Amino acid sequence: MTNSRSDLDKPLVGILTGSPNDLGVVEKAQEQLAALGIKSELLVLSAHRTPERVTEYVKSAPKRGIEVFIACAGMAAHLAGAVAAQTLLPVIGVPLASASGGMGGLDALLATVQMPPGIPVATVAVDGAKNAAYLAARILAAGRPAITERLAADFADQQRKYDSPDKPRVR
Numbered sequence: 001m002t003n004s005r006s007d008l009d010k011p012l013v014g015i016l017t018g019s020p021n022d023l024g025v026v027e028k029a030q031e032q033l034a035a036l037g038i039k040s041e042l043l044v045l046s047a048h049r050t051p052e053r054v055t056e057y058v059k060s061a062p063k064r065g066i067e068v069f070i071a072c073a074g075m076a077a078h079l080a081g082a083v084a085a086q087t088l089l090p091v092i093g094v095p096l097a098s099a100s101g102g103m104g105g106l107d108a109l110l111a112t113v114q115m116p117p118g119i120p121v122a123t124v125a126v127d128g129a130k131n132a133a134y135l136a137a138r139i140l141a142a143g144r145p146a147i148t149e150r151l152a153a154d155f156a157d158q159q160r161k162y163d164s165p166d167k168p169r170v171r
């Protein structure tokens with residue numbers, strides 16, 4: 001790893017989701033990464049429905065420069081765990097409140113977060129696609145000052161937006 005990498009012209013994050021029906025939520029991860037100047041690739045792949053394709057993708061992605069996976073799934077959400085089982089790259093899991101039913105995301109949350117020791121999945125909130133992007137950006141920021149600068153600017157924006165010391169609520 002060099003001290004300052006300037007490789008932001010190619011995808012660094014691989015975003016996977018279990019169904020085309022998830023895309024409305026999952027696209028928020030890709031949008032947030034783009035807002036931070038990070039390219040990503042987004043694919044519909046399923047550990048249940050297309051397991052060989054998941055393996056093929058996870059094994060080939062690092063050769064193309066992917067450094068972090070974001071895996072999103074609803075209901076019996078095995079996708080993030082199946083990815084983490086086949087790579088040493090960091091895997092961020094996004095449990096989804098599936099449009100097709102289920103238990104409002106609690107099913108997917110438990111399936112994603114309860115990984116056996118040694119096979120970690122960094123799990124964000126139900127439908128937390130945006131935070132998955134922020135977490136991926138923080139991981140990628142090591143050695144990439146351009147990402148750190150964008151994260152810092154975004155952080156400052158949030159503080160400005162939510163901090164209102166000049167407008168106390170008085171009752």
Ligand code: C2R
Nearest residue numbers: 018019046047048073074077078079098
């Ligand atoms: P459909 O809407 O396509 O029937 O899928 C998807 O993420 C989706 O939320 C229903 C739900 O099944 C999820 N799914 C998984 C996996 N593949 C699809 N949990 C997996 O591999 O874990």
